[in-house]
Structures are given as C-alpha cells and as structure tokens.
Amino acid sequence: MTEFRIGRGHDGPARIGEYIMGTEVYNTPILTAPILSDSQVITYGTIGRVKIHSSNPHFLALPFETHIDNPEKLGIRKTDSILLPCLPSFSSLGYTAGALMLNHQMGVLDDLQSSIESNRIIIRIPEEIELNVFSSSLSDFHSRGVRAAALTFDGLLSDLDYNSFLQRRYLPMSWLVLALGRIAPGTVPLLYYMGFDVIDIGHAQEAAAKHQRLWHNGTESIQSGQPHRYCPCSSCQNLDRLESTQVVDALLDHNVNVYASILSEAQNAMVSGRLRWLVESTTHYSPAHASILRRIDREAYSFIEEFTPTTGASNVPLIGPESYNAPAVRRFREYIAHRYRPPAHKKIALLLPCSARKPYSDSKSHRRFLETIETSLGNATSQIAQIILTSPLGLVPRELERMFPAASYDIPVTGDWDSEETNLAADALVSHMSKFDSNTVIVAHVSGGYLSIVQAAENRISQSIIYTSMETSPTSWESREDLQETLGDLKDILAIKGSKPQELEEIVRATADFQFGPGAGDALVPEDARLGGKPYRQILCRVGKEQVCSYVADTGLLSLTLDGARRLAPLNRYWVHLDAPSVKGGSIFAVGVREADATIRPGDEVIVLNNKGEVTAVGRSEMSGREMCELDRGRAVSVRHKLEGD
Numbered sequence: 001m002t003e004f005r006i007g008r009g010h011d012g013p014a015r016i017g018e019y020i021m022g023t024e025v026y027n028t029p030i031l032t033a034p035i036l037s038d039s040q041v042i043t044y045g046t047i048g049r050v051k052i053h054s055s056n057p058h059f060l061a062l063p064f065e066t067h068i069d070n071p072e073k074l075g076i077r078k079t080d081s082i083l084l085p086c087l088p089s090f091s092s093l094g095y096t097a098g099a100l101m102l103n104h105q106m107g108v109l110d111d112l113q114s115s116i117e118s119n120r121i122i123i124r125i126p127e128e129i130e131l132n133v134f135s136s137s138l139s140d141f142h143s144r145g146v147r148a149a150a151l152t153f154d155g156l157l158s159d160l161d162y163n164s165f166l167q168r169r170y171l172p173m174s175w176l177v178l179a180l181g182r183i184a185p186g187t188v189p190l191l192y193y194m195g196f197d198v199i200d201i202g203h204a205q206e207a208a209a210k211h212q213r214l215w216h217n218g219t220e221s222i223q224s225g226q227p228h229r230y231c232p233c234s235s236c237q238n239l240d241r242l243e244s245t246q247v248v249d250a251l252l253d254h255n256v257n258v259y260a261s262i263l264s265e266a267q268n269a270m271v272s273g274r275l276r277w278l279v280e281s282t283t284h285y286s287p288a289h290a291s292i293l294r295r296i297d298r299e300a301y302s303f304i305e306e307f308t309p310t311t312g313a314s315n316v317p318l319i320g321p322e323s324y325n326a327p328a329v330r331r332f333r334e335y336i337a338h339r340y341r342p343p344a345h346k347k348i349a350l351l352l353p354c355s356a357r358k359p360y361s362d363s364k365s366h367r368r369f370l371e372t373i374e375t376s377l378g379n380a381t382s383q384i385a386q387i388i389l390t391s392p393l394g395l396v397p398r399e400l401e402r403m404f405p406a407a408s409y410d411i412p413v414t415g416d417w418d419s420e421e422t423n424l425a426a427d428a429l430v431s432h433m434s435k436f437d438s439n440t441v442i443v444a445h446v447s448g449g450y451l452s453i454v455q456a457a458e459n460r461i462s463q464s465i466i467y468t469s470m471e472t473s474p475t476s477w478e479s480r481e482d483l484q485e486t487l488g489d490l491k492d493i494l495a496i497k498g499s500k501p502q503e504l505e506e507i508v509r510a511t512a513d514f515q516f517g518p519g520a521g522d523a524l525v526p527e528d529a530r531l532g533g534k535p536y537r538q539i540l541c542r543v544g545k546e547q548v549c550s551y552v553a554d555t556g557l558l559s560l561t562l563d564g565a566r567r568l569a570p571l572n573r574y575w576v577h578l579d580a581p582s583v584k585g586g587s588i589f590a591v592g593v594r595e596a597d598a599t600i601r602p603g604d605e606v607i608v609l610n611n612k613g614e615v616t617a618v619g620r621s622e623m624s625g626r627e628m629c630e631l632d633r634g635r636a637v638s639v640r641h642k643l644e645g646d
Contacts, residue, residue: 002081002120004147004176006634008622010602011275012327013195013307019176021057022079028197029267031259032059032178034205040260042198047074059083059122062108071115082116083150084108086124098126102137109144118145122178125151125167127160134170148176155182155203157288165296168194169303173630185258186217186285189266190293193279199263204255208248214255216262217285222251233257273313280322290322297325305331306624309603311555316409324392324420328405333394337431339513340397343506346385347494348487349436351444351454353474354390356413359401361536365475372480376487379498387432389450391421394428399510402536402556417449426456438462441490445474445483504531504539508551511558515605516573523567524548558605560618562641565607569615574600575607576628576637582610583617588637593628600625606637617642
C-alpha cells in the first residue's frame with residue numbers, strides 16, 4: 001500500500017503527515033537522498049543505474065526510454081514509488097515542450113497501470129508550462145489515481161526555483177509534494193513553509209565529494225593542512241587525521257546532519273507557530289534568499305494566506321522588511337481596511353504611538369494615555385476613537401488590540417522608520433479615516449516616525465488635524481498636559497456630552513466584523529443586546545434570554561453559541577456544510593464535509609450546517625475551507641457546541 005495522509009497542524013502551507021510505503025510509515029516532512037540508509041531519509045535512485053542493498057522502500061526514477069514489462073526484473077519492489085521520466089533540459093525550452101513532457105508521462109502512466117498501482121506514481125512537473133494545460137493535466141493524473149508530484153530546483157534561487165515555488169500553488173492539497181535537485185541547507189525552511197513534504201539533500205553527497213562542509217548559511221572548503229571552522233559533531237572530531245576517502249564519509253555525515261537539524265528546527269517552528277519568522281531569518285543568508293521570499297510574497301500571497309492560521313504564537317517577531325507582507329500581517333491590514341467600521345458617533349479620533357508591551361493597554365505608556373483621556377473627557381470618553389499607529393500592521397483600533405497578531409507582535413524599537421513602512425502606515429491611516437465623518441477632529445499625539453506617518457497622509461485626509469506632541473515624547477508630562485488641554489477644549493467646542501459607556505458593545509461589534517465580515521457586529525449585537533463583563537477580559541453578549549457569543553481576551557476572538565450561529569448564518573460566511581443530519585462526537589472530519597466556505601482559514605470560528613442547511617454545531621476550523629473539500633482524511637472542525645442529542 002502507498003498512501004499519503006495529512007496530519008493536524010498548519011503554519012502557512014507547511015503541514016505534517018505520513019507517507020506509507022508498504023509496511024513502512026515515514027513521518028513528513030522528510031529528507032530524500034541517494035545511497036543513504038537511514039530511517040529518517042528515503043533513498044532514491046534511477047532504475048537500471050542503482051543496485052538496491054537496503055530493504056527500505058525507495059523513490060526510483062524511470063529513465064526516459066525505459067519500458068517496463070516486468071517490474072521485478074528491473075529491481076522494482078511493491079513498496080517502491082516511481083518517478084515518471086522527464087528531461088529537464090528539454091522541458092525548459094518553453095511552454096510547448098513542457099506540455100509534451102507531461103503528455104509523455106501520461107502515456108508512460110497508461111503503460112504502467114497494468115503492473116504498478118497509480119498511487120505509487122510520482123509525476124515530474126516541467127519547469128515551464130501554460131497554466132491551463134498544467135491544470136488540465138493535473139486533473140487527468142488525479143483521475144487516474146496519481147497522488148504525488150515532484151518539482152525541480154537548481155539551488156541558485158533563480159527563475160527556475162521561483163517558477164517551481166509558484167507551481168506548488170496549483171497541486172492538489174492531498175498530494176505528496178517533492179522538491180528535487182540541488183538544494184542548499186538554508187533553503188529547507190522556505191521549502192517546508194511552501195508545502196513541500198519531501199526535500200532532496202543529494203547536494204550533501206555532492207559537496208562531500210568536493211571536500212566541502214555545509215553549514216546553515218554557507219559552504220566551507222576542507223583542505224588538508226589548512227585551518228577550518230570548529231564543529232562539535234562526532235563526524236568532524238578527527239577530521240585532520242583522516243584519510244581522503246574517510247574525509248568524504250565524515251563530511252557526508254556532517255552535511256546530512258546539518259540538513260536534518262535544519263528540518264527539525266523548521267518542524268518545531270511550525271508546531272509553535274513561528275515558521276514564518278524562521279523563514280524570514282534565512283533572508284539574511286544572501287540577497288537571493290531575500291529576493292525570492294519577497295517575490296513569493298507578492299505573487300503567491302493568496303496561496304500562503306489561505307493556509308495561514310488566524311491565531312498564532314504569543315510572541316511574533318517582525319524584524320524587518322520581509323515581515324511587511326507576511327500573510328498574517330498583510331491580512332490584518334486588509335481586514336482593518338475592508339471589515340472594520342468605526343462607531344458613527346465618534347467626534348474625536350486620537351492617534352497614539354504603539355508600545356513595546358502588548359496588548360497596548362497593559363503598557364505603562366498607554367495606561368497614562370488612558371488616564372489623560374479620562375481626566376479630560378470624564379463620562380464622555382465614549383466619544384473618542386483611539387487609533388494606535390504601528391509598523392508593519394499600519395494601525396490598530398483600540399477595540400481590536402487583543403486580536404492576533406496585534407496582541408503578540410514584537411518589532412525593533414529605534415524611532416527610525418524606512419519609507420516602505422511609513423507609506424504602508426500612511427495608506428492605512430488614509431483608508432481608515434475615510435470611514436469617519438468629515439467633521440471628526442483628529443488629534444495626533446505622536447512624534448518621530450509616527451509623526452512622519454501622519455504628515456505623509458495629511459494631504460489625503462479630509463478631517464482637520466491637531467498635533468499635541470510634535471516636539472517632545474508623547475509620554476512626557478508636558479505632552480500629556482497638552483493632550484489633556486486639547487481634549488478638554490474640544491469637549492467644549494464640539495459640545496460633547498456625557499453618555500452611557502459603550503466600550504463593551506464596541507469591542508464585541510468590532511471583533512465580530514473583523515472575524516466574520518461586515519454586518520456580523522449588527523447581527524450579534526443588536527440594539528437590545530445586553531452585555532456584561534470587563535473590557536478586554538471576558539464579555540458575554542445576550543439577546544433576550546439567549547447568550548449569542550462571548551469575547552475571549554486570551555485570543556481577542558468571539559466564541560459563538562448555536563443561537564449566535566443562527567444569527568450569523570444568513571450572512572452566508574464561515575459555514576461548513578455536512579453530508580449528514582447531525583454531528584456525532586467532538587470532531588468533524590474532512591470526509592464528512594460536503595462543501596465549505598472558501599474563506600475559512602485554520603483557526604476560524606465556523607458554523608456547521610447539516611444536510612438540510614440547518615445550524616447543527618459551532619467550532620474551530622483545523623484546516624482551510626479548500627482542504628475540507630479536497631481532503632478525504634484529517635480533522636476539519638473541533639466542535640465546541642452542537643444540538644443536544646447529536
């Protein structure tokens with residue numbers, strides 16, 4: 001039996017799984033290489049050119065002209081997977097040649113089907129091919145039972161590698177995906193992040209044969225009698241006293257261990273929700289690493305974002321420009337732009353700097369700001385909208401400060417902003433203020449880089465702006481005195497009256513719109529809703545006698561009840577449609593999902609509908625909506641509430 005099973009967990013397209021080859025079960029991601037006999041590495045070779053000495057299953061490449069009548073005579077065992085033939089130099093001639101290559105593989109597959117099961121076949125994707133031809137060919141291979149594909153890399157992070165990364169987007173999510181070719185250790189985290197399950201480390205052997213020792217971020221030439229870097233691994237302990245052939249073996253062991261170490265680090269980062277940060281850290285290895293990640297973020301954003309969870313680690317480092325368009329960061333900016341709606345009654349919009357401590361309201365600086373606001377406006381504080389400017393999120397409304405990643409990101413604080421992050425924040429501010437009434441007064445209590453943001457946006461904002469701390473730090477006593485005086489004057493000028501506190505309603509409404517899209521806030525928090533709790537702690541929302549949702553401060557998200565789900569169901573978002581009348585147990589698996597909303601991301605709160613279209617449960621998505629529809633295995637939803645008796 002040959003089968004690929006996807007396990008539970010996500011950080012971008014990266015996933016964990018199992019590849020079953022006969023009786024052997026390999027946990028993915030996994031490495032592959034020639035000759036090596038290691039339970040953590042799947043060996044590969046070319047049929048007719050390699051003698052199989054190990055009982056472990058292999059990836060076997062089929063030469064271009066080889067015809068298989070009897071697999072056993074060629075040394076092919078029932079546990080081996082077969083790579084279909086491909087001529088890279090030929091397929092790189094253009095789109096037409098790539099199509100011919102896939103057609104040739106289809107013919108070979110048809111010839112093999114009588115002797116080799118299709119689920120053991122791995123197709124080789126040409127470097128260049130037209131998208132419509134590619135899509136059609138994948139559909140044909142899938143219908144014939146193929147469930148694996150290999151993409152080729154040259155290790156230079158060139159256009160060939162870039163094309164292979166982009167082609168990964170179009171492969172079915174249920175397929176095993178191999179990265180073959182000359183792959184440097186530093187590229188492993190990016191390959192894993194992009195959803196490659198098997199990674200070729202044949203370069204470890206090539207480098208060892210050339211007396212090269214590989215490291216995380218480079219290569220070292222080992223020459224007899226010449227000094228070299230210290231390495232604590234056992235393979236390198238006696239490097240200076242080994243014979244030439246022994247040196248090659250020692251370097252091979254070292255090189256393989258480097259790959260294994262990096263892959264282990266990437267797996268651990270994925271589990272902890274920090275794989276994207278690890279990938280960004282590799283961009284410092286070379287300009288090529290930085291360039292290819294930026295290109296991928298630009299061209300493959302929708303693919304990466306689709307599998308990026310809406311919740312994450314408690315600390316998310318956003319170190320430099322590579323973070324500006326990370327999927328979680330860009331998605332936050334887009335959700336604020338398209339989903340957030342400020343309350344209509346706000347007469348003042350107060351712009352504040354961010355703080356090193358998150359959430360902001362837990363920091364000393366923001367506690368001082370909040371005290372100043374309350375002193376100035378008293379029971380009229382509900383008339384002011386607090387907006388925190390920050391990089392690279394752009395801005396964060398006070399109501400959403402506990403939302404991921406706003407509550408957990410960490411950036412270098414130097415006071416200096418580059419032009420890109422200034423422009424991102426300025427654009428976000430312009431978009432945000434367009435939602436406010438033109439008579440709203442903006443109070444900019446900012447300095448330094450934050451001041452540059454406001455000034456960059458000023459000509460595109462219709463509201464008037466008052467600056468209160470241009471010359472001094474916003475947290476200084478003098479600037480806070482200026483802020484207090486300004487807010488007090490505006491209270492009189494704008495005739496701001498005291499009113500009932502609305503903070504709880506504003507937090508829940510804003511969170512609902514951010515989480516479920518426009519209109520969700522009104523559906524869950526109508527005028528007759530009753531809310532209880534503390535701001536930024538737990539808030540319960542009831543309509544009539546029924547609780548509809550609760551705000552959970554730890555995640556900054558809403559947790560729905562069945563009644564709340566029924567209120568949101570007419571919006572036709574975040575639904576999972578079952579092929580059953582009810583939910584049995586505490587989980588819903590992909591095999592039982594008829595269809596799902598394509599906007600669902602891992603970690604989303606989802607509404608479960610039965611085969612009659614009725615709300616039957618609510619829970620947390622464990623995979624994207626696309627995966628729920630494409631996969632036959634795996635946990636799709638962890639159920640929290642379901643109809644009694646289900």
